[in-house]
Amino acid sequence: MSEQMGIQSVCFSNPPYLISSSSVVGTKEREGPLGGKFDVEGEDDYFGSDNWEAAESALQKKALEIMMGKAGVVPEDIRYLFAGDLLGQSVATSFGLQSFGIPLIGLYGACSTAGLALSLAAMTVAAGYADLAAAVTSSHFASAEKQFRFPLEYANQRPLSTTWTVTGSGAFLLPSRKKAEEMRKRAFREKVYAEEESELVSAKWTNRYDVKITGVTTGQIVDFGVRDSMNMGAAMAPAAKDVIETHLRDFGRVPEDYDRIITGDLGKIGREILIHLLREKDIDISGNHTDCGIEIFDCEKQGTGSGGSGCGCSAVTLSAHFLPMLFSGEIKRILFVPTGALLSKISFNEGQNVPGIAHAVVLERCDPCKPK
Amino acid sequence: MSEQMGIQSVCFSNPPYLISSSSVVGTKEREGPLGGKFDVEGEDDYFGSDNWEAAESALQKKALEIMMGKAGVVPEDIRYLFAGDLLGQSVATSFGLQSFGIPLIGLYGACSTAGLALSLAAMTVAAGYADLAAAVTSSHFASAEKQFRFPLEYANQRPLSTTWTVTGSGAFLLPSRKKAEEMRKRAFREKVYAEEESELVSAKWTNRYDVKITGVTTGQIVDFGVRDSMNMGAAMAPAAKDVIETHLRDFGRVPEDYDRIITGDLGKIGREILIHLLREKDIDISGNHTDCGIEIFDCEKQGTGSGGSGCGCSAVTLSAHFLPMLFSGEIKRILFVPTGALLSKISFNEGQNVPGIAHAVVLERCDPCKPK
Numbered sequence: 150m151s152e153q154m155g156i157q158s159v160c161f162s163n164p165p166y167l168i169s170s171s172s173v174v175g176t177k178e179r180e181g182p183l184g185g186k187f188d189v190e191g192e193d194d195y196f197g198s199d200n201w202e203a204a205e206s207a208l209q210k211k212a213l214e215i216m217m218g219k220a221g222v223v224p225e226d227i228r229y230l231f232a233g234d235l236l237g238q239s240v241a242t243s244f245g246l247q248s249f250g251i252p253l254i255g256l257y258g259a260c261s262t263a264g265l266a267l268s269l270a271a272m273t274v275a276a277g278y279a280d281l282a283a284a285v286t287s288s289h290f291a292s293a294e295k296q297f298r299f300p301l302e303y304a305n306q307r308p309l310s311t312t313w314t315v316t317g318s319g320a321f322l323l324p325s326r327k328k329a330e331e332m333r334k335r336a337f338r339e340k341v342y343a344e345e346e347s348e349l350v351s352a353k354w355t356n357r358y359d360v361k362i363t364g365v366t367t368g369q370i371v372d373f374g375v376r377d378s379m380n381m382g383a384a385m386a387p388a389a390k391d392v393i394e395t396h397l398r399d400f401g402r403v404p405e406d407y408d409r410i411i412t413g414d415l416g417k418i419g420r421e422i423l424i425h426l427l428r429e430k431d432i433d434i435s436g437n438h439t440d441c442g443i444e445i446f447d448c449e450k451q452g453t454g455s456g457g458s459g460c461g462c463s464a465v466t467l468s469a470h471f472l473p474m475l476f477s478g479e480i481k482r483i484l485f486v487p488t489g490a491l492l493s494k495i496s497f498n499e500g501q502n503v504p505g506i507a508h509a510v511v512l513e514r515c516d517p518c519k520p521k
Numbered sequence: 522m523s524e525q526m527g528i529q530s531v532c533f534s535n536p537p538y539l540i541s542s543s544s545v546v547g548t549k550e551r552e553g554p555l556g557g558k559f560d561v562e563g564e565d566d567y568f569g570s571d572n573w574e575a576a577e578s579a580l581q582k583k584a585l586e587i588m589m590g591k592a593g594v595v596p597e598d599i600r601y602l603f604a605g606d607l608l609g610q611s612v613a614t615s616f617g618l619q620s621f622g623i624p625l626i627g628l629y630g631a632c633s634t635a636g637l638a639l640s641l642a643a644m645t646v647a648a649g650y651a652d653l654a655a656a657v658t659s660s661h662f663a664s665a666e667k668q669f670r671f672p673l674e675y676a677n678q679r680p681l682s683t684t685w686t687v688t689g690s691g692a693f694l695l696p697s698r699k700k701a702e703e704m705r706k707r708a709f710r711e712k713v714y715a716e717e718e719s720e721l722v723s724a725k726w727t728n729r730y731d732v733k734i735t736g737v738t739t740g741q742i743v744d745f746g747v748r749d750s751m752n753m754g755a756a757m758a759p760a761a762k763d764v765i766e767t768h769l770r771d772f773g774r775v776p777e778d779y780d781r782i783i784t785g786d787l788g789k790i791g792r793e794i795l796i797h798l799l800r801e802k803d804i805d806i807s808g809n810h811t812d813c814g815i816e817i818f819d820c821e822k823q824g825t826g827s828g829g830s831g832c833g834c835s836a837v838t839l840s841a842h843f844l845p846m847l848f849s850g851e852i853k854r855i856l857f858v859p860t861g862a863l864l865s866k867i868s869f870n871e872g873q874n875v876p877g878i879a880h881a882v883v884l885e886r887c888d889p890c891k892p893k
Contacts, residue, residue: 152649157600157624159650200871228529229739237609237668238865239629240873247742247863247876252529254637254739255878257611257627265626269641276648277524278531296609367601367624370615491619493610499572501612504619506627 152275155399158366165274165282166329167267167360167512168322169220170472172465173212175316177290177453181446186469187317188215194291194316202240205289208318208461209234209245213285216320220332224249227322228279231266233257234287234460235314236296237493241287245318251283259489260385260414261368262286263319263464264508267485270323271362271510280328287318288459297378297494310380312416312442312458313451319464323362333358357476364511366396370491372504378490378497382419382442382455385488388505389415390426393486396509397432404434408480411471413463413487413507414442416456441466441487463487475514482513524647527771530738537646537654538701539639539732539884540694541592542844544837545584547688549662549825553818558841559689560587566663566688574612577661580690580833581606581617585657588692592704596621599694600651603638605629606659606832607686608668609865613659617690623655631861632757632786633740634658635691635836636880639857640737642695643882652700659690660831669750669866682752684788684814684830685823691836695734705730729848736883738768742863744876750862750869754791754814754827757860760877761787762798765858768881769804776806780852783843785835785859785879786814788828813838813859835859847886854885 154160172187179190189211196207209232217223230249233256234241242255258265266284274282291301293314299305324332371388389412397403404410415423420443424435441463442456457466467485474480488507497503526532544559551562561583568579581604589595602621605628606613614627630637638656646654663673665686671677696704743760761784769775776782787795792815796807813835814828829838839857846852860879869875 153600153651202867202871228525233629235610236865237867238607238631238863240863240865240868243742243863243876244868244873247744250741252739252741253630253878254641255629257605257629259610269626272645272648272650276644276650278644278648279525367626369622369624370619372619491610491612491615493608493612495574495609496612496616499574501616504615506625 154364157395158364158399159272160364161275163275163326164361164363165271165323165325166358167362168324168329168332168358169216170319170321170468171212171216171219172319172468173208173317174465177451178315178317178445181451183445183470187465201289201292201295202236205234205241205287205292206245208289209241209285209287212318212320213246213249213283216322220322224251227251227281227283229254229273229282230285231256231270231282232285233262233266235259235293258506258508259491260458260460261487261489261506261508262460264485264487264510267321267362267510268365268367268508271365274323274325280325282323283320285318285320286460286464288314288461290314290316293459307454308379309454310418311454312381312414312456313446313453314459315445315457315462315465317461317465319461319468329358359514360475360512361515362510363513364400366392366399366509368392368507370504370506372502375503378492378503380418381458381490382416383422384490384503385505385507386415386419386422387426388507389423389486389488392507392509393427394430394432396484404432404437407437407482407484409483410434410438411483411485412440414456414458415440415488416442418455444470475512478514485510485512526736529767530736530771531644532736533647535647535698536733536735537643537695537697538730539734540696540701540704540730541588542691542693542840543584543588543591544691544840545580545689546837549823550687550689550817553823555817555842559837573661573664573667574608577606577613577659577664578617580661581613581657581659584690584692585618585621585655588694592694596623599623599653599655601626601645601654602657603628603642603654604657605634605638607631607665630878630880631863632830632832632834633859633861633878633880634832636857636859636882639693639734639882640739640880643734643737646695646697652697654695655692657690657692658832658836660686660833662686662688665831679826680751681826682790683826684753684786684828685818685825686831687817687829687834687837689833689837691833691840701730732847732884732886734882735885736772738764738771738881740764740879742876742878744874747875750864750875752790753830753862754788755794756862756875757877757879758787758791758794758798760879761795761858761860764879764881765799766802766804768856776804776809779809779854779856781855782806782810783855783857784812786828786830787812787860788814790827816842847884850886857882857884
């Protein structure tokens with residue numbers, strides 16, 4: 150059995166479904182253009198915790214709980230949890246997820262981690278190693294500022310090129326076809342599943358059984374020599390370009406094969422660079438490209454610089470904004486490309502560049518699995 | 522196809538081989554009981570770099586290069602690189618591996634990362650997603666002290682319960698059966714492969730084609746309430762107990778089915794706790810348990826407290842000490858269980874516990890694959 154496509158992709162012969170997801174966000178996200186679409190929108194950004202790191206852990210815990218609740222599964226049903234965050238030693242993940250008792254694959258890909266988690270969860274389910282796997286990622290504005298730049302109390306000014314780390318966590322549930330059929334059957338029996346539901350508000354709360362992850366392209370580190378930690382979009386755009394170009398070549402596709410090509414958190418500056426870099430390779434994605442970091446904030450009104458960023462940015466935007474569009478049939482196939490900037494406070498202070506990495510995941514609507 | 526075993530294990534129906542590995546270490550490791558067995562033993566701990574983080578990156582780069590050199594492969598041959606380290610945002614990995622241009626799966630499992638990397642690489646190859654995957658992990662005493670405790674210049678005293686972070690990196694190459702057959706054929710033709718070689722010194726430098734990874738058990742986070750970051754062995758022992766107990770139950774095995782059960786870096790104190798905790802479950806591993814952290818240093822002579830630790834500890838000890846024993850036939854089957862303590866300087870200062878995690882990998886000698 151070989152499912153390898155091209156030089157760095159996999160096309161699943163037995164693709165997993167993505168049937169449930171959740172999004173938990175903070176106040177700034179609630180006030181943005183997608184406000185009202187998220188499952189939980191915090192009253193404040195503490196989520197009942199007394200420090201920012203614990204608040205981020207609380208986000209992950211809540212996201213996983215809600216996602217499991219929607220799907221009617223318990224932690225024992227989930228065989229692997231693929232998860233990560235931006236903090237040193239991934240402490241938001243460790244302390245957020247420890248109570249579930251699910252075997253944990255800890256990941257680090259900076260803000261590309263949502264792509265990495267979905268890729269590996271899909272590979273694991275498609276290979277038959279699990280009937281049900283979950284992916285969770287998070288970021289928090291205040292814990293990220295403290296981790297990468299300055300504590301909020303320092304009140305430093307931010308150049309317009311900076312992105313604003315999203316306070317949020319998204320969780321996703323991937324069953325095998327067999328498991329999806331079982332779950333759909335049960336949901337149908339319990340009448341919690343709406344056969345022909347098309348309104349977004351219902352799709353948000355109702356499991357659907359017609360979106361699959363059909364392929365992935367795993368990215369490599371790309372260093373274009375950017376040294377400005379206040380311009381992450383520029384640092385990550387070359388990696389996004391690299392993985393999108395490779396993906397299209399590996400799958401023999403053109404940008405128009407996708408209703409949307411959705412990067413994670415390039416922001417406005419990164420988007421421009423990405424489109425420019427791909428044009429140099431005769432690939433034009435300007436018509437169907439968008440970026441989660443651009444969708445989630447109204448930068449001019451909200452003062453969020455170039456856009457949103459963080460492991461949570463792409464995860465919550467996929468869950469609250471793009472998945473419902475896939476479920477409703479408004480769009481049929483997307484290429485989801487979370488992007489990460491590889492730096493730490495130490496690497497930055499030691500004068501290292503900020504290389505980027507990005508991972509691409511194909512999500513598509515297909516014939517729903519039918520209960521027998 | 523289902524290869525799931527019990528509640529949290531996988532048994533491969535098409536297991537990958539482990540044919541090449543390497544170990545690069547610093548001065549303290551050279552002076553320890555395993556000195557002379559490592560592929561590269563540094564003259565100093567800088568490895569040509571001017572700071573500790575860059576030194577750790579240099580370790581990873583060197584380890585991957587040497588491992589590839591032994592196997593006669595180039596970066597383009599390797600489809601996935603599974604890698605991680607202990608530093609915030611995994612910067613040793615990002616800057617150590619970026620020049621290879623191999624699709625990168627960044628992992629974080631604290632000192633258990635070598636287990637996680639080998640598990641995922643094995644799962645990926647066994648599923649047919651790659652014919653060749655590599656796993657690399659590292660740690661460095663000075664970068665870890667700076668990251669988790671105090672910079673060396675502070676010259677703090679260390680209680681006897683502390684472990685000493687190993688300065689080292691280990692790399693491993695996992696081909697599919699088909700690829701291993703191809704490589705063996707080529708090596709045979711080129712006469713770089715010694716058919717009946719049994720001396721360790723030769724096994725170290727010669728690829729062998731008779732060790733497979735036949736199964737893995739992925740651990741979950743276990744928190745026993747330990748709050749002492751100077752006693753990592755105690756923090757990790759409950760997680761090691763959990764994954765070993767589950768592994769034996771999932772596979773229907775007893776400790777005697779393994780020639781060695783090898784934990785990563787529990788040290789002397791952690792080892793005692795582990796043996797005690799398993800005895801409470803009527804499992805006695807005292808006869809065949811050992812710990813990489815105990816093997817690598819002579820703690821009394823070298824002043825290394827309870828033993829060695831770090832993502833590099835288990836990796837270099839497996840590569841330099843245990844794999845040659847498997848290759849030579851001295852031992853037939855081992856359970857390799859790297860152990861990790863989940864904390865950061867921030868989580869520790871905020872008063873969080875230090876939970877543990879451990880991942881188990883079965884390595885066994887079997888009939889060598891034969892060139893046709």
